[in-house]
Amino acid sequence: NAGVMQNPRHLVRRRGQEARLRCSPMKGHSHVYWYRQLPEEGLKFMVYLQKENIIDESGMPKERFSAEFPKEGPSILRIQQVVRGDSAAYFCASSKLTDRTSGANVLTFGAGSRLTVL
C-alpha cells in the first residue's frame, strides 16, 4: 500500500502561469481532501471531493482555483494565473468513509506539493 501519492513534490511557476497538482488516494479510498499550508501555519481546508463530485469547496478561492476527481485517474488541483500569494504547500488527504464515529475515517495525508511562484 503506497499511501497517498502526490506529484510533483516541488513546482516552480512564474506569475500568470498555471499550476496543476495531482493526488492519488490510498487504495480503497474514495474520498479526497485538499488542504493548503503556509509556512509556520496550520493546514487550511480547501475542498472535499468524491469520485466525479465536489462535496464541499467552501475553503477554495472562488477565482483561479478548481479541483476535480474523475472516475479514472488522480484528483487534480488546478491554479490558473498564479500569484506570489499562492506559494504554499498543498496537501492531499484521503479517507475510506464519511462516518466520523469510525476510526476508518481517519485522514491519511500525502507528503505534499510545494508550489513556489516567482
Next chain:
Amino acid sequence: GESVGLHLPTLSVQEGDNSIINCAYSNSASDYFIWYKQESGKGPQFIIDIRSNMDKRQGQRVTVLLNKTVKHLSLQIAATQPGDSAVYFCAENKRAGFQKLVFGTGTRLLVSP
C-alpha cells in the same frame, strides 16, 4: 486576520522527559479532535484522536486529554525520544463537516539527546 510569518511556539525537552503540548480550540460545537505530527518536509501523520464524549484517551506513549469546559486539548508524550521532534497540530472537526478539519497553529517539539 491570519498570523503570517510568526514563529511557532516551541517546547524544548530532554530525551526521556515527558512532554505536554497544549491546544485551545475555537468551536464549542466541535465533537471530534485529532493530534497530528508533522516532520519537516512531510505531510501530517495521525497520532491519536478523541471524541467529545470522552475526556481522556491513551495510546502507545501518548495520552490526549480533553477539557470541554475551557475548550482545551492536550497531548502528553511519555519518555520523549529524539524521533518525536516535529511540529504537532491539534485539529477539530465541527459537526457540519465531513473531515473538514480546522487545524491549530502548531507547536514545535525539540528533543535533545
